[in-house]
Every structure is written in structure tokens, then in C-alpha cells.
Amino acid sequence: MFHKKTYNAMELKTRHGHLIIEGPISVENITSYEFHPDLTSFRLPEQQHKALIGIAGLPEGRIIVARDRHTIVGYVTYVYPDPLERWSEGNMKDLIELGAIEVIPKYRGMAVGKNLLKVSMMDDAMNDYLVITTEYYWHWDLKGTGLNVWEYRKVMEKMMNAGGLIWFATDDPEISSHPANCLMVRIGDRVSSDSIQQFDRLRFRHRFMY
DSSP states (O other), X not given: OOOOOOOEEEEEEETTEEEEEEESOOHHHHHHSEEOTTOOSXXXXXXXXXXXXXXXXXXXXXXXXXXXXXXXXXXXXXXXXXXXXXXXXXXXXXXXXXXXXXXXXXXXXXXXXXXXXHHHTTSGGGGGOEEEEEEOGGGSOHHHHOOOHHHHHHHHHHHHHHTTOEEEOOOOHHHHTSTTOEEEEEEOTTOOHHHHHHHHHHHTTTTTOO
16 A cells, blocks of 8 residues: 655745755654654653654654754654544544644744645645645644734644645534534545545445434
């Protein structure tokens, strides 16, 4: 099922200088890079660096990074859904989740996130996958950005659109618990109709219950 991960890269000009956006990167490369101390959204930077190294070593794991010379300043990860989430229940080998995306404050608002997603989708193998992301407002950096929930949702949705992910409806209780939460999905060109139907059953578990 796992097609060869084809490395892609681009240079992004920002007002703070040029960044290299590249991936999927190898365990060796991500181990050799420095990890910026402001990458603190999910856990301590040293711990998150170790977590990314682990993801890079997984058969389905993909990590795209933005780096300033030798220092990672942003990244996006793709892995199988958490076993505790409904999205893993179909045991679908062609469904992966955009698990985390993070950019240090210095480079926010400079299209780094959008371009992380664009480089992700340059790999033809992504057309074999159904890519999802679950967005919850309580994970968003409202304080750091100064945006309200709906402003942040708009920015986030626009960023995901750059990678081809669009809004999909679902009856998942966590997502449905707040109107700003959402499920976003990209269906690769080569995903089978059987897989799409299986995914629809995961999206609407209670569709036929009255």
C-alpha cells in the first residue's frame, strides 16, 4: 500500500529571510536538524522533536518541515488516525490524518503553513490517500494570534484549502460539540469508491438510526 515517498522542496521568501520547505524528510535529516525552542504548541520542544523523529520512521508517517538554514521553524505531520478515534475503526490503509501543523510566531502570517501543505501534496503518492484533519477550537492559539474563534477558523480553513482539504460534514460528537470545530478532507484521485463509501460510514455513524 505504501508508495515511495517522493521528496519535494521549495524556497519561500519571507521578510525574515528565505526558508526551505521540504519533505517527506528522513529520520536521519530530522535528527540532524535543530528544533526551534518556540515550537511549543503540543509539548516541550525536545519532546516534540523526538515525537517527529518517531513519526518519520513509520511506514505511513510523513513530515514536511520549514527550516531556516539548519533549524526547523515549522512542520506538518501525517500519520494513521489515533486508535481511540472513530477514524481508525475502519482500519483503512489508505486513510491518513494531518495530525499536527505548527509554525513559530516569528514566521506566522507569511504563508508558511499554506506552503507546508502545498509541498505535502506535490508527492504523487498522496493521490492514493484519503487525508483528513480534525480541527478543534480549543487547540487554536487564539491568545497568541489575537483572533477570535471565527477569524481563526477562517484563516485555518483557507490554509487547509491550499493543500486541497475541504470541509466535510460529520456526526462525530467531539466535532459537533462546537460549530467552529470541523472535519476537513482531501480525497486523492486514486482513492477507490469502496474506500470513499467506508469513510462515509465513519463520518455518519448514526445516519440510519431513528
